[in-house]
Amino acid sequence: MIRGFFIGRFQPYHYGHHEVIRNIITKVDELIIGIGSAQESHELENPFTAGERILMISSALDELKDELGDKKVYLIPLEDIYRNSLWVSHVISMVPPFDVVFSNNPLVVRLFTEAGKKVVNTSMYNRDEYQGTEIRRRMLENEAWEHLVPKPVVKIIKEIDGIRRIREIGGKDAGNGVIISSKSELKSLMNSKSEL
Numbered sequence: 499m500i501r502g503f504f505i506g507r508f509q510p511y512h513y514g515h516h517e518v519i520r521n522i523i524t525k526v527d528e529l530i531i532g533i534g535s536a537q538e539s540h541e542l543e544n545p546f547t548a549g550e551r552i553l554m555i556s557s558a559l560d561e562l563k564d565e566l567g568d569k570k571v572y573l574i575p576l577e578d579i580y581r582n583s584l585w586v587s588h589v590i591s592m593v594p595p596f597d598v599v600f601s602n603n604p605l606v607v608r609l610f611t612e613a614g615k616k617v618v619n620t621s622m623y624n625r626d627e628y629q630g631t632e633i634r635r636r637m638l639e640n641e642a643w644e645h646l647v648p649k650p651v652v653k654i655i656k657e658i659d660g661i662r663r664i665r666e667i668g669g670k671d672a673g674n675g676v677i678i679s680s681k682s683e684l685k686s687l688m689n690s691k692s693e694l
């Protein structure tokens with residue numbers, strides 16, 4: 499039984515990740531996907547929470563169910579610890595035991611190799627477009643991004659109103675606050691039910 503480990507920030511999960519995972523699952527019996535920088539959200543580089551990223555990945559994995567068969571995939575949020583020499587121990591302490599790491603992130607490869615783990619390099623797929631940075635730029639600029647991520651991910655991002663979040667964080671749109679011009683308007687606002 500071979501259990502593999504793959505980590506990314508998945509901000510958002512895109513077709514590049516999807517192809518890597520499609521390929522890894524042909525080689526392992528079980529796969530652990532680490533959701534890196536889990537503590538980060540609501541910033542341009544990391545707009546989505548760990549929970550939202552879990553939703554994106556698990557819904558996209560439904561598309562791979564034929565390839566997956568009865569192979570298990572574990573999705574584990576992993577916070578950064580800002581001390582690279584201890585990071586591998588941190589990861590190992592948080593996830594099920596694994597035999598091999600799949601990555602092409604140079605720091606991830608170096609840290610696991612130094613710790614004595616077997617590391618397999620992953621290939622890049624259409625990196626010009628399948629790239630979180632480029633997809634977030636398109637979201638911010640109201641350009642087409644939907645074709646770069648699996649369809650279930652589009653649905654999740656729409657459900658959580660993700661584009662509006664990115665545009666507000668990036669200062670492209672005003673926030674959701676209310677403009678009032680009198681005390682009576684403020685009073686009726688205080689008496690109205692919150693949407694949350």
Ligand SMILES: Nc1ncnc2c1ncn2[C@@H]1O[C@H](COP(=O)(O)OP(=O)(O)OP(=O)(O)O)[C@@H](O)[C@H]1O
Nearest residue numbers: 506507508514602603621622623625628629630631
């Ligand atoms: N197009 C792609 N093809 C194959 N692997 C990819 C692709 N894009 C990212 N990866 C790999 O997936 C892992 C997780 O990457 P990550 O979640 O940071 O995505 P990213 O597209 O590189 O995002 P960002 O631009 O925000 O850094 C990394 O090892 C990264 O090299």
Ligand SMILES: NC(=O)c1ccc[n+]([C@@H]2O[C@H](COP(=O)(O)O)[C@@H](O)[C@H]2O)c1
Nearest residue numbers: 506507534535578579580581582585603
């Ligand atoms: N010291 C640390 O906390 C440490 C070290 C190496 C990688 N990581 C994390 O691993 C993930 C790697 O994924 P990316 O390839 O998406 O950058 C990131 O979330 C990164 O922050 C954390």
